[in-house]
Amino acid sequence: MKHLHKRLISLLMVFVMGFSFSMNAFAVDENDKQAKEQEIDALEQEKEEQNAALEGMQIDKANTEAEIEALDVELNALQVKIDDTNAKLAEVQANLEQTKKDLEAAREKEKQQYETLKVRIKVMYEKGDTGYLEILFASKDIASLLNSTEYISKISDYDNNLLQNLQETRMQIEELEKQLEEQQAELESLKAELESQQAELQVLLDEKASYIMSLNQSIAYTEEYIAELEDSIAREEEALAEIQYAIQQAAIEAQKQAQQQASSGGSSSGGSSSYVPDVSGASKPAYGSWVWPSDATYLTDTFGYQAWRGGLHNGIDIGASYGDPIYAAASGTVWIAGWSNSAGNWVVIDHGGGVLSVYMHASALYVSAGQYVSAGQSIAATGNTGYSFGAHLHFGIMVGSSGGYDGYWVDPLGYVSP
Known part of the structure; x- marks a missing residue:
């Protein structure tokens, strides 16, 4: 001890x-x-x-x-x-x-x-x-x-x-x-x-x-x-x-x-x-087609235009702790699971109908591109990679996709709630 x-x-x-x-x-x-x-x-x-x-x-x-x-x-x-x-x-x-x-x-x-x-x-x-x-x-x-x-x-x-x-x-x-x-x-x-x-x-x-x-x-x-x-x-x-x-x-x-x-x-x-705790086996009960993607509920930043950024914040920031599980907000197929200079370790899930969900700054990834995931399944661990200052989950939703990263961002709170 x-x-x-x-x-x-x-x-x-x-x-x-x-x-x-x-x-x-x-x-x-x-x-x-x-x-x-x-x-x-x-x-x-x-x-x-x-x-x-x-x-x-x-x-x-x-x-x-x-x-x-x-x-x-x-x-x-x-x-x-x-x-x-x-x-x-x-x-x-x-x-x-x-x-x-x-x-x-x-x-x-x-x-x-x-x-x-x-x-x-x-x-x-x-x-x-x-x-x-x-x-x-x-x-x-x-x-x-x-x-x-x-x-x-x-x-x-x-x-x-x-x-x-x-x-x-x-x-x-x-x-x-x-x-x-x-x-x-x-x-x-x-x-x-x-x-x-x-x-x-x-x-x-x-x-x-x-x-x-x-x-x-x-x-x-x-x-x-x-x-x-x-x-x-x-x-x-x-x-x-x-x-x-x-x-x-x-x-x-x-x-x-x-x-x-x-x-x-x-x-x-x-x-x-x-060091990243292994939370690959974690899961979250899904009571509907969409679930909150974290165990944490506190928002450190909201969606929309922000003057200090000089532009649009295209998602919400959830104040999860380092290593906390990140859950798939809805069922779908993993489109991206890898590294981005800005997003760090990130996952993009295609839910069909032109709707994508995005999870950024992870410390570890538990899924791969092409894999089907269910709502509430653990797909990554919260981290501080990419353009990030402190561990958190950046969660975004894009609609109007035509098979690529070409849609437009909407407020995720229109789809999920803590």
Whole structure:
């Protein structure tokens, strides 16, 4: 009994001295580590924001492409209308040219008929009928000549027919002049419509080309910026890994010094802080599909955004003692059972449906990848490995996994309770 008591005192001294030495040895490195972690968190947050912006632009591009397809249909319909207008315009122009020819012919015919009439009157005058000459001189134009009842009463049937033809020709001329004016007006209207349609088509084409160019430039810029952020994150993570290695080396050296001092202090047991009780056979009754993953119930940290971390704490910290059993919170298949620089010894269990449970900082692991475990089964022992300051269990739950570590974190207290 006394021997066991001395062994426990020796182990306690080693742990306290080792922890004290390690804290003094790498205090500066720990500050650097926290600064790097905050920088990485800020870069990751900026990357997420840019990815969200990129996704929005890609959605906008897809919607714009759909709009462009609709515009293409509209543009095709507009082009058909323009082609039809051009055909009508050509037809009107052809009719206009023919009308001009007809009008010129009618005027020439009118001139010839008028000359014939004058010859006829001259002949009648030479025969002694002076009435024709008086009427001719008194008439200002053909219209007044035709309206002269006195003239009409003196002409013969032949003269009447001749003048009747002249009157019909004049009416034809007036009708052709009217038709010409209408055709000219129609031609101008068609030209204006065609120019308007061409302008509308050009505006649509310019807007489409300009927006696509702007959108592609924004997407290219954002993708380039994201790539730069990823390069920066990789460099910062490399620097963080160097700091972590320095911290681990300092902790190992401090632990060795503490063990040497404990040994020189007269301990007969030669105890070591790496001693882990065997709790692989421990179990916890499961009264439902989920159980609390520890015998301890005190929370040393909660889930959510924390200013001092500069980001999200993606789980809860349970204040279990070193070597206490860690239980599977629900039945499932072990996906990861190994080492991580940040998580230390850790276990990830896939429960199906995209739900994962995560257990970090263990001192020992009792399961392996691919193994099926039941709710309440002991899978590891509580420890202080990875990024940890004091023994505890970091427990997290991820949902929305598609077969990898690609889901999103949720508050574990939504699934389990002490």
